[in-house]
Amino acid sequence: MKQGQITTPCYVIHKERLDGQIALLKKALDENWGNHITGYSFKTNALPWVLMQMKRAGFYAEVVSEDEYNLARYMGFSHVIYNGPVKSRDSFLDALSRGHMVNLDAEQELDWLEASGLKEVQVGLRVNFDLEAVCPGETSSGEDGGRFGFSYETGALQRAAERLAGMGVKLSGLHLHVSSRTRSINIYRALARMAVKLKQEYGWKPAYIDIGGGYFGGMENRPEFPAYMEAIREELSAGYTPEETTLVVEPGTSLITPPVEYLTAVVDCKDTYAGRFVVTNGSRSDIDPLHGKRSYFHEVGYELADRNDCYAIPEEVLYAWEEEGQENPAEGREILDRQVICGHTCMENDRLFVLEGRPALRPGDVIAYRKVGGYTMCLTPLFIRYFPPVYVKEGGQLTCVRERWGTEEYVRKSHFRDAF
Ligand SMILES: Cc1ncc(COP(=O)(O)O)c(C=O)c1O
Known part of the structure; x- marks a missing residue:
């Protein structure tokens, strides 16, 4: 990073926004179920800087491999919640x-536990359990059914509890995380009701109920932590009290999606028989690695990146745009009906969105994608170009917390690298 400028494409994490999400979660928990543990889902975004923030904020590490x-352990988390279908025996x-x-x-x-x-x-x-039956159309697996955990309906759950009892091991908790398509409050009501049902049916007295992750956060017209936690409290209270039972949550995306943006610069504009294509130096793979999203939160900033200096953005220019608003240097430009915004890769489907009825873009303009921190950096492929840098913006300061990966990082673990 050259002093005073940032390289594009890059991610920028807004620290104050991350702190805001964390505070909202903790307050919602304090107000609804004073006895709680917050885990942070590593899989959602395990950038070391992010993990350090979560550790400092008192989160347990929620890990699945x-x-x-x-x-x-390396990052010094003293508390871990270990989930996942494939754990190694040693770990x-x-x-x-x-x-x-x-x-x-x-x-x-x-088996491992018994032998130990x-x-x-x-x-x-x-x-x-069959969550789809009580929340039709809402679960990720739909009518095919989820594959994680021990089945309530087949009796496998009860048998697992009996095996634990036979070993003289106490059943400490119930883990109810389920991925849903809707992230609705309804899902959490159903999960909490299931926890109550299990207690009533089997007489189990778990010390913790881990209701999982999967919440919305920082999205307009979507529920926020207070509404989720209120609903969980309402349902859970039918069988549990905070005095006896700890509520565990393990959010990922609701914390780390809102504070992260991805900045790209326009590098070329071309007209073909099909219309205007705008080529940027970013990629759809960096904000939508599974190519499953239908739209992105985006914003255009005109003439922000320096075409003569690898499309870097001077810091003061970025601040002026994001914080003070800028005069519109696009005035006087032709308004185009349709511009197809594309990424840098050689894939035809590396197209991000269609800009309609806006001034013609030019090299040096910037397109920012907001709310892209969850399931992006951790899934970005090493395809054609390596990982982009990550900056943190805090109190008017920008700091690079991960440098751009180049050849050195890419070949580091190759055994034959000395032959080059
Ligand atoms: C067991 C478990 N916990 C927590 C999460 C975090 O979910 P999210 O990032 O949607 O909050 C996941 C994600 O799939 C998960 O599998």
């Missing part, structure tokens, strides 16, 4: 013996 578990036993919360998701984990002879451990069972 040996690699994530090792990362949590599983390590987590248990260190007193971390481990939510079982597979029969072999019961460990008894004073914190284990929960991930619950698999």
